[in-house]
Amino acid sequence: MDFVSGSEVMARGAIRAGCRAFFGYPITPSSEIMALMAEELPKVNGVFMQMEDEIAASAAAIGASWAGAKSMTATSGPGFSLMQENIGMATMLEIPLVIVDVQRVGPSTGIPTMGAQQDLMQSIWGRHGDQLTVVLSPSSFDELFTMTVRAFNLAEELRIPLILLTDGHMVTLRSLADLRHPVDVTNRKHLTKDEASLPFRPNGSLVPGFPRMGEELNVLFDTLVHNERGYPTANSKKARRLLKRLREKVEASIDRVWDCEQSGPQDSDTLVVSYGSSAISARYAVNLALAEGDSVSLLVMKSLWPLNERELSRVFEGRKRVIVVEQALGQLAWLVRPYVEKGSKLIESTSIGRPPDPFRLLKLIRGGA
């Protein structure tokens, strides 16, 4: 066991998942991840570079992944805004990439040193055009490691820019962590010579194989809408086919992407919903309530997008009070509102700039204000 920071746990997780390229730009509170990657990557023959801005950092990560390296970048609020352009680019090019957003108080420069959860909607909807990608969020110290590995695995498997959404509170935690336990690593499936004439027509799945560079496969990656040959097209049927496949490849894997934690009785009237660092407080408050004999249950969402609608409907069924605990003005609440049953009450517990107070949450669970 090592006594380490949350940033270090993520950096070590990335290296263990096979990350061999990191590009970043200094920004609080994500800079520590960059500093650690600068230290760790050379030890495994990986490449690191601090770029001129976050646009360049995300672009270079895309370039490295195009050339075959598992790539990553990490940033916070303002930098995450700048990266939206290239997250959309990676979606269109089907280039695997992990983008860590260490959320801080916004909008704009906000409070750089204080963690927040205000980028949830931007993680999901930040890009122009129809697009769907996976958003994961660790809600415990150990998960900073395991979920970073999982993020790389899913990004490589689905050929997507995956957003790993954490926050300033999570990465500045310090605790004991096991950074050596075995991990399962997924590597990208490669395009064969036979498939190279139609490199964007997946063979028996929704995700085409990835061409290795320098092997005469001659694949054109195009940010323009392209046909299965990879060539640009303005044909509406072909555009529809591409956009649908880009969406469906993520939707079809929902059972593997979906990740949540449930505790407490399934038939309790009160359900507490949370994610990320807020979930640590929520978990504590629910455990206190349960220990004192209250009937309450907890849902911690570890995958935030796309949603597993069937599962959410099942969890929300029969709940009279749903308490949403987050460090934002109703973003997680907006996400789960459609699952709150008619006539039931949705209570928003918001804290800005600090994690929620579990004792205040306990009062809320018991019907107080």
Place this chain on the structure above:
Amino acid sequence: MRRNIRADRLPTIWCTGCGNGVVLSAFLRAVEELGMEMDKIAVVSGIGCSGRIGGYIKGDSIHVAHGRALPVALGAKLARPDMTIVAFMGDGDAFSIGGNHLLHAARRNDDVKAIVVNNLIFGMTGGQISPTTPPEAMDRGLMEGKAAKELDGSVLCALLGASYVARWPNLDFLELKDSIKVALTTKGFALVEALSQCPVQFGKYTVRDSLGLMKWIKEKTIGIDEAKRDGDTHGKILTGEFAKPGEGVNPKLRDLILR
């Protein structure tokens, strides 16, 4: 040369008389004369008419977002140091939206090869002013009566420490091709800027026929040796080699610019 073209994509989308074909041809001839194989070269291209060049080259190619060709190229180079990475950009890509990336690529001397097709205007979007548009070709409606000074990205890159920088009008085809050959075999950041003709959008303000416009552009330029002899660029666009591997900035350029 034909083996390095995606023949199934011809004809190109470019207008008759467009200079992109000249630059593509110079690149393909350079590759051929050097005896390089396309499986050792990967091509990144930006957005605009010139951004389509990569899509006609048979090899590993990627058509990225506007202005981002250089950082994508750098990422690829670092992950695959055995490959030669070439970035095709227009003047919008290299000098406007991607200007910051260009300056840093030159200052760090990133090991990527940039070929800028500078047609002195935003062609694909309809002829708006770019950072290199000369006052006589400015759309009056868009410039609000103010003549801003043109940005000389190539000279900047030479002064910032790029290994190799050269600029030629498309009419000087052999010099252009030879400079691309030097760029492809130079370690560090190499930039070759082609002053290219856009008879449709740039032509509507100047000269509408392609060859006439190529001559017009050539007449707007002055070779670095001639300028040095005169001690003045006479307000013309400098052409020639501005920085060379092992030699650094051309001393004539230094004298002309920093005098």
